[in-house]
Amino acid sequence: MRGNQANRLAAGGLIDRSTPLSFRFDGKTLSGFQGDTLASALVANGVKLVGRSFKYHRPRGILTAGSEEPNALVELRSGARREPNTKATTAELYEGLEAASQNRWPSLDFDVMAVNQLFAPIFVAGFYYKTFMWPAKFWEAIYEPAIRRAAGLGRAAGIPDPDRYDKAWAHCDVAIAGSGPAGLAAALAAAxxxxxxxxxxxxxxxxxRLLADGGTID
Structure with a gap:
């Protein structure tokens, strides 16, 4: 069922409201617009829960609007093209995008591992340095397999990526990191x-920052 974007503002922003896009998150079909990030489209559709915390599997929502996002880490696509741990705040929305939440089972709303929250008083920082030291023979038989299963957030594809990627051996006199007002001005002056x-x-x-602040410089 296509989302109704109940939280979408009627005007403003950098999206093109004349170009709707359909995408899927955890098997549900939702809608957004050209210019959305996956995160902004999820927010517009009223999706607040996007992941679970690593240790205690506590519910996590979207916290920021850029590459500093700590919570909204998702899997994009499936099969050989699956890309784990992608920040929804930096993923450009496109028609047919497939995304899935991570670090939950069997579902994001009902995560069995959330039971870990009950053990928070004993799962303090560094508890594993003492817990997994004895008995020694348990390490290879029990501890290591369990830790390996629990480690990480997303799942790697496990099979070769069928795509080819462009690369360039580029040379320049001036390299500028960031296209904010200072970066654009520096690039123009150097050019x-x-x-x-x-x-x-x-x-x-x-x-x-010009994208959020608006206005024109010179």
Missing amino acids: RCGARVILCEEDFVLGG
Whole structure:
């Protein structure tokens, strides 16, 4: 069932409301717009729970709007193209995107491992340094297999990636990290002086803080 985007503002933002997109999260079909991140589309559809914490499996929602996001780590796609631990706040929404939550079983809403919260008083930082030391023969038979099963968040594909990726041996006179107002101004000034410039940006659109603050500089 397509989401109704009940939390979507009627106007504003950098999205193109004339270009709707359909995507799936944990098997549910939802909708967004061109220019959304996966995170903003989830918020618009009223999805607040996106993952579970590592140790206690406590419910986690979207905390930030960028690459500093600590909670909204999801799996994108499936099969050989599965990409774990992707930040929903930096993933550009596209038609047919498949995403799934991580670190839960059997489902995000009902996670059996949330029972770990009951043991929080004894699962303090460093408890494992004493707990798993004895008896020694338990390490290979019990402790290590259990720890390996519990470690990590997402699942690697386990089979070769069938895609090929572009790369370039690029050379420049000036490399600029970030396309905010300072980065754009520096790139323009260097290019006008005849320098070869590479402007690096982690987002899928240039602007940095200008995207949120608006306005025009010079």
